[in-house]
Amino acid sequence: MKVVLSHPTGNRNVRAILAALCAGGTLAEFDTTLAADPTAAWLRLLPPRLRQEWLRRTYAVPAGQLQTHPWRELGRLLLPRLGLGHHVRHEQGWASMDAMYQSFDQAVARRLPQLQASQQADTVYAYEDGALATFTQAKALGMRCVYDLPIAYWETGRHLMLEEAERRPAWAPTLGGGIRDSAAKLARKTRELELADVVVGPGSFVMDSLPAWARAKPTIMVPFGSPEGVGEAAATQEVPPARPLRVLFVGALGQRKGLGDLFEAVRQLNRPDLELVLLGSPLAPMSFYRQELPDFTYEASRPHEQVLALMRSCDVFCLPSIVEGRALVMQEAMSQGLPLLITPNTGGADLILEGRTGFLVPIRSPEALAEKLTWFLDNRAAIPEMGRQAREHATGYTWTRYGSQVLEILTNPLLA
Template sequence: MRILVSSPAMNVYVRALVTELARRNLLDRFHTTIGFGRRRVRSAPGRVVSHPVLETLRIAAQRLRFGRATRHEIGPLSFDRVARVLDRAVSKNLHSQDAVYAYEDAAQETFRAAKNQHILCVYELPIAYFETVRRLCLEEAVRYPTWEPTLLGTRDSAAKLDRKREEMSMADLVVCPSQFVADSIPKGKRIVVSPFGSPETVQPTRQPDSKGRLRVLFAGTLSQRKGLADLFAAIRLVDRQDIEWVLLGTALMPLDFYRKRCPEFVYERPRRHCEALALMSRCHFLVLPSIVEGRALVLQEAMACGLPIIATPNTGGSDLVVPGKTGCLVPIRSPESIAEAILRLADDRHLLEYMSEQARRKAAEYTWSQYTNRIVQAIEMQVSSPPSVR
C-alpha cells in the first residue's frame, strides 16, 4: 500500500503520521510547504517534497507585519493561498497511489484528481466541521460583540465554505481526533476517531509552590473561540488575591483590549514547545473553556506536566476528564461553573496534589503510536474494500 500525504503545515500530528507511515514503508511522498530545517522529517529521506516559496514569503511578511499581504483569504500571501497553491501542485503529482491523505482547505483539487484515478481520499479534520464552528462563532459574536474580531470563523467567504463542502463530499474516509468532531460531520460519512497522542510525561524544572499563590493557566490563542471572555467573567466572580492568572498564547488584539476586561492576568508570549511545557510545569492547573475545538492538544500537554484541567466538552477532551481525579468538565458559556470549579481546586491543595499525579497517568494513556495505528488500520480496511463499497 502506498499513501501520499499532503499538508501545508507541519503540526505534531502531521509529523507523527508521516513518521509512522515512513517507518512502515507505506509513505509514497509527503508534500508540504517547508520540509527542511526544523520541519524536516528525518525518517523519510527522499520522500519529502517541499513547495517553500509562498510559505517562506508569508512567514517573512508576518514578521515584518505586512498585514495586507497576509490578510485572511484575500492577501497574496495569506495562508489560504499557500494551501490552495500546494493543493494544486499535489493534484498534478498523483500516479496511482492507493490513497491520498489531506487536510481541510488543502484537499479540493487533490481529491478531484484522485477521484479520476480511483484513489482513496482520506480527509483529516483536526477541528469540528465548519458548519458547527461557524454556528457557534456567530452565536458568540452576538453574546460578546466586542470579541467578534477574535472569532475568525465568522469571516470565511462563500467560496471558501463551498470548498470545504466539496472536500468533505469527496472524502472516502474522515479522520477525527475526538467524538466532538465526529458528531459534527455530515451523516453518512465513514469516520475513524483517533485521539492525538500526549508528549512524554514532563518532569518539572521547578515544582509550583504548594503554599504560595495558586497559578492558574490559560493556554491558547487569546480569543473567544477559546472561551476567554467567559474565563475573564469567572475571574471576576472568583475575586481572589491568592490566585495568579497566567495567559500563554497569541494575542489577536492589542493587549490593552484584554487588560480593560481583566487587568489581573500575567501575559506570557508564545514560545518554543519545550519552553511552553516548562512554563506549564510551574502552574497548578489549566482552564480551557473553549466554545469550539477539535482536540485541544494543550489539554494533554498540560496533563503530562501534572496539571489537572478544567475544560468544556467542546474542547474535544471529555474523555480526558475523570471527575475528582484528572479535572472538571464544565458547560460552555458558563462563567459560574468555571468559577465554581476553580474554587473547588483552589480550596483543597491536597486534592490538587492527588489530581496532579492522576493527570500525568491519564495523559500517558494516549500515545502517538495508538493515533497512527488506528488511522493506518482504517485506511487498510478501506483500500481492501471494492470501490463500490467505499
Template sequence: MDPQSVLLAHVTGAPNSRQAARALLDAGCLSACHGSLAWNAPPQWWRLLPGSVRTFLQKRLFSELQGARLINHPIPEFLRLCRPWAGTSNAAGWFSIERINQMFDQAVARDLEESGATAVYGYFDTSLFTFREAKRLGLRTIYELPTPYWRATKRFVTAARQSRPEWADTLPSPEELSESGPRRDEELRLADLVVVPSDFVKDSLDEAPPFLAPVEVVPYGCPHVVKHDHHVPCEGMPLRLLFAGTVSQSKGLADLLEAIDPLGGQIELSVAGDFAGVGQVAQIIGKPQVRFLGRLPHASLLEVMRRQDVCVLPTWYEGLSLVLLEAMSQGLPVLTTVNSGLAGLIEEGRQGWLVPVGSPLAIRERLEKILFEPSSLLSNSAEAAEWARRHSWGIYRQRLQQALNARLSMT
C-alpha cells in the same frame, strides 16, 4: 492498498500530521510527505543563517521521519510569513490564507500523477484540487478533519461573537466560513475515509450535506510523560493557572478572565500565546492576576506547564486540544469545556473537569472548589500523567494504522 503508496500532504506540518506520517512510515506505506518547508535534518547551509531564523525553522525539522521522502513547496510559506506586512488590502489577494492553501493544494495535485501513490492523505482546506486529481487517477482519498465541521464551527463562532462583541475581532468571520463552505463540502464528498480526533468532531458532521465515506475516530496522543514532583499551593499562595493558546475568545479567554476577577489574589494566571486581535491587549497586560508570557517555544511551554497547578482552556470549539494533551503529559490537570474534544475521554474530577461553554460562573465555581481543597491536586496530577501514558502518540499511531487497515486494507 499496496505498501509504500500513501502520499500525505499538510501545509505546515502540525504535530498530528507528523504523527500520521510516521504511522504510515512505520507501516511501510508512506510514499512521500508534502509540506511547505520540511527537513529530516538541518541542511548544510543551516549554520549560515541568523540564530533567530534557525530558531523559526527548527519547528520544521521532521527528525521523526528519518528515511521519508519530504517534498517542499516553499512559496506558500513565504506568502504566509509576509502576511503581517502585506496590509489588509491584500486580505483577498495573494496573501490571503485561502489563496495560500489553494496554491499548496494545486502544487500537490500537480505532482500526484508522477508520485506512484495509490492513495492520498489530506487535510481540510488544502485537499480539494488534490482529491479531484486523485479521483481522476483512481486513487483512494483519506481526509483528516481536525476541527469541527464548518457549519458547526459557524454556529459556535456566531454565539461567541454575540456573547462578547468586544472580542469579535479575535474570532473567525461567519461570512468567511460560509464562503469556504462549498470547498470544504466538496472535499468531504470526495473522501473515501474521514479521520477525526474526537466524538465531538464526528457529531459535528451531522450538520454536513450527505457524504458516503465512513468516519473513524482516532484521538490524538500525548508527548512523553515527564516525571516531576508536583507541589500544591501552600497557605497564602495563589492557585497557579495556565492558559496556552491563541489569545482569542475562540479559546474562551474572556470567560476565564471574568471568572477569576472576583477571586483576586487567590489566582495567578499565566497566558502563553499570540494575540489574535489588538483590542484585547489592555484587558490582559496590566492585570495584577495575569502574567503575559507571549509565544513560547514548545520546550519552554512544557517547562512552564510543570510549574503550574491547572491548565485552563474554556474553548468554544476544538477538535481535540493538543495543548490539553501536552498539559496532562506534564502532570497538569485540565479545566476545559465539553467542546474541547475531551468529553468521553477523561474522567470528571480525576484527570480534570469539564464545564459548559461560555460560563464564567461554572469556571469560577470549579476554581473555588479547588481552592477549598488544594491537596486534591496531587491525585489529579498523578491521574493526568497516568492518563497521558495510556494515550501516547505511539498508541495514536497504532490506532490510525488499524483504522486504515480496516477501511482501506493497507496491508
C-alpha cells in the same frame, strides 16, 4: 495500499501519520511546502531561535519520497517581515494562508498521475482546506480520498462563533477568521467533505460536528498523542498556602477559546488567592484585556521547553473553549502534572476522569467555572494527587499509537 500524504506545514499529528506510513511501507510520497535538512552546514550561520524554527520543518522521510512546493509559503513567512503584510491579507493576498493552501493543493493534484503510474499510489490523505484539487484529481484516477478534519466542521464552528459574537460583542474581534470566511472558501470546504471516502478526526466533538449527510461515511476517530516523555516530569508539589493558586490558560487570547467566560468567572470570584496566568498571542490590544480583567499575569510566547517550565510553575490548567478540534496543549499540561478544567468542545472529554484528573464544565458557563475554581481553592491538598493521576492518564495517549491506529483502520478491507 500506497498513500500520498499532503500537508503544507507538517504539524505533530501529520508527523505521526507520516511515521506510521513509513513504518508500514505504505508511503508513496509526502508533499509539503518547506523541508529542512538538519545536516546543512549553513544552518550554523542562523541565530539559534531562527535555526530552531527552521528545524521544525524537518521530516524523517526516505529519500525520493519527499516533495516540496515552497514558494508561496516562503512568501507568507518573509513578506510581512519586509513590511509587505498586505500580501498575506486573509483570502486576498498572493501569499495569504488561503492562497498558499490552494496553490499547494493544486501542485499535489498535478503529481498524482505520475505517482499512480510510478508508485502504484491508490490513496490520497489530505487535510481541510488543502484537499479539493487533490481529491478532484484522485477521483478522476479512481483513487481513495481520506480527509483529515482536525477541528470541528465549518458549519458547526461558524454557527457557534456567530452566536458568540452576539453573546459577547466586545469579544467579537477576537473570534478569528472563521466568521469572516468567504462563501467561496466555505463552498470549498463542503466540496472537500463531499469528495471524501473516509473522514479522520481526533474526537467525538469533531465527529459530532459533521452534517447529517456526511455521517454515513466511514470514519476513523483516534485521539492525538501526548508529548514524548510524558511520564518524566517532576512530581507535582503541594500548593503553598502562602501564595495564590496559579490557574493557567494557554492559547490565542480570544473567545473561541472561552477566555471571556474565564475572565467573568475570575471577576465573580474576586479572590486575592487566585492568580490567572495567560500565555498566548493577543488578538486585541492588551488594554482591552486589562479593561475586561485588570488583574492577570501575561506571559509572552516562548520556546516549547520554557512553556513546559511555566506549566510546572502553575497548579491548574483551564481551557473553556467554544470551538476546537482537540487542543494539544491539554495533554502537555497534564504531562507536567496539572489537572484540567475544560469544556467538552476542547475535544478532550476523554481526558477527564471526573474529580481525579480534573473537571468537565459546560461551554458558556462562567458560573460552572467559578464553582470548580472555588473547589480547587478550597481543596489545595488534593491537587498534587490529581496532577499525578492526570500525568499518568496522559501516558496512555501516544503519537505512535495514534498513527498506527489510523493506519490499521485504513488498511481494513471494509474501508477499501
